[in-house]
Amino acid sequence: MKSAVFFERDGVINAYTQGTEPHRSPESVEAFTLCKGIASLMKTLKEAGLLVFVTTHQPGLAQGSLDRRELERMHLVMKAKLPIDDVLICPHEPSDPCPCAKPRTGLFKELEHQYRLDMDHSFVVSDKWQDAAAAHTxxxxxxxxxxxxxxxxxxxxxxxxxEAIGEKIAYLHANQSELMLA
Ligand SMILES: [Zn+2]
Known part of the structure; x- marks a missing residue:
């Protein structure tokens, strides 16, 4: 079984858009800019043998403020620039009781089954409590x-x-591998 790192997208991979409303997701490919350090972080993780996944909640798809083709263009840019194995999206409104909006674990479970992941030795990277809660579950x-x-x-x-996150995960993963070999 393989170990993975699950990344939240907004605020970790790409920057929030500038404006009056804080923590707003980009709605166009022009507004989609990568965070400094994310490329070298992902490269470190891939070299350590980890799979790299992105899980993201984009309620703008259901609300009509985000065009699906524009989102696909953003993700094409993202995947061209970063070593990402797969991207899963929850397109539902926050009020929708779907199984995939974090902290619910639907997106992670789908990847777990598709890639036969060792969840106990996998990592979640995010700037939001919803991902920490999902990781705990x-x-x-x-x-x-x-x-x-x-x-x-x-x-x-x-x-x-x-950078500190990359060093921490590389260290933990190396020690897990040693423990599993012992
Ligand atoms: Zn959903």
Whole structure:
């Protein structure tokens, strides 16, 4: 079984858009800019033998503020620039009781089954409490980016930068591999 790193998209892979409303997702490919350090972080993880996945909630699809083809264009750019194995999207409104909006675990479960993942030795990287809560439910290790969106839910590690997150996961993964060989 393989181990993976599940990334939240907005605020970790791409920057939020500038404007009056904080933490707003980009709605056009022109507004889609990668966060500094994400490319080298993902490269480190791939070289360590981890799979890299993206799970993202885009309620603008259901609300009509986000065009699906525009989202596909953003993700084409993202996948061209970063070593991502797969991207799963929840397109539903926050009020929709769907199984895939985080902290519910539908997107993670789908990837677990499709790629036969070892969830106990997989990681979740995000700036939001919903991902930390999902990681806790799934038994994954949460390695969070410091943010006002983290709330008070349980999380395993909270770090200040993507660089520090890369170092932490590489270290933990190397030690897991050693323990599994022993
Ligand atoms: Zn959903």
């Amino acid at each position: 799934l038994g994954c290790i949460s390695v969070m980016l410091q943010s006002p969106l983290l709330g008070k839910v349980q999380r395993d590690y909270t770090l200040e930068s993507l």
